[in-house]
Amino acid sequence: MFFSKKVGIDLGTANTLVYVAGQGIVLNEPTVVAYSLEDKRILAVGDDAREMLGRTPGSIVASRPMKEGVIADYRTTSAMITYFLKKALKGRILWPQVMISIPGGASQVEKRAIVSACKQAGASEVYLIEEPLAAAIGAKIPISQASGHMIVNLGGGTTEVAIISLGQLVVYKTIRTAGTKLDEAILSHMRKKHNLIVGERTAEDIKMKVGNAFVTGEKEKTMEVKGRDFQSGLPKIFEVGEKSINEAIQKPLKFILEGIKEVLSKSPPELAADIVDKGIVMSGGTALLTNIDKYITHYTGVASFVIEEPLFAVIRGVGMAIENLDSFKDAIR
DSSP states (O other), rough: OOOOOOEEEESSSEOOOOOOOOEEEEEEEEEEEEEETTTTOEEEEEHHHHHHTTOOOEEEEOOEEEEEESOOOOOHHHHHHHHHHHTTTTOOOOOOOOEEEOOOOOOHHHHHHHHHHHHHHOEEEEEEEHHHHHHHHHTTTTTTSSSSEEEEEEEEEEEEEEETTTEEEEEEEEESSSSHHHHHHHHHHHHHHOOEEOHHHHHHHHHHOOSHHHHHHOOOOOOEEEETTTTTTEEEEEEEEEEHHHHHTHHHHHHHHHHHHHHHSSSSSSHHHHHHHHEEESSSSGGSSSSSHHHHHHHHHOOOOOOGGGGGGHHHHHHHHHHHTTTTTTTOO
């Protein structure tokens, strides 16, 4: 019997995580690829490539090949999957079985692109699992029961909102607004309000340190930001606080909130009653934003809570599903 490894991949817009059956999560790196424009050669992937974001000379491009949860640049994505598989399997790619997460409402074309990118990277079998289901499995929600559970998976490129019952998505919506849109909002706010031009990575740092979805009356956190003055063009250091950043991210947060409200309004009454009892479960890297649960609770009136280690919810779910293919076959496409 030819034994092939089982590998789970959470191919996110911001981070890619890889799970190997029997070993757990073996890799967690940014979804960034740097390649040279002249001969299209891939120079760096993951952490090394992220270091290059916004710092490359003209002949090298460092970019994120996934946009809003789907493949934007096919060639680069497939090379990146190959790299991550090689690194996770320590160089021995022997036709692994790969399970990969996809956005809830992914189109057939998007699904086919992901399957063929994995096959090109050397996978023998490719299984697809919808992200909200994977996040729910990873958050240890008993999805096979006949009761409604609501999960909001806030990723880098997309926010997946779903109500799950009997192991299937009953109502779901993919909102193409998530972590990267928050970064962009911070970027443009810094430019418009404070005349400061900052890069993508700095915007992300600001979000992580002083980003706050729901400012309460506590002492305000501040951080110093280094960037370039918009008018003089000279480097400048500026002190920015939570209130200012809270104002910056209101618009993308509102989009996410509207999506959650829409899913709630479409849910069958019995399931809506279950959700009021159990609350909204939040996962994904962007769920680490300070007070995002308070923000959702305040505006929906439904208790919301963020699970432990939200960044790993999807990959844990993918891992559990690939290790127990038989029991999760309804969830797998």
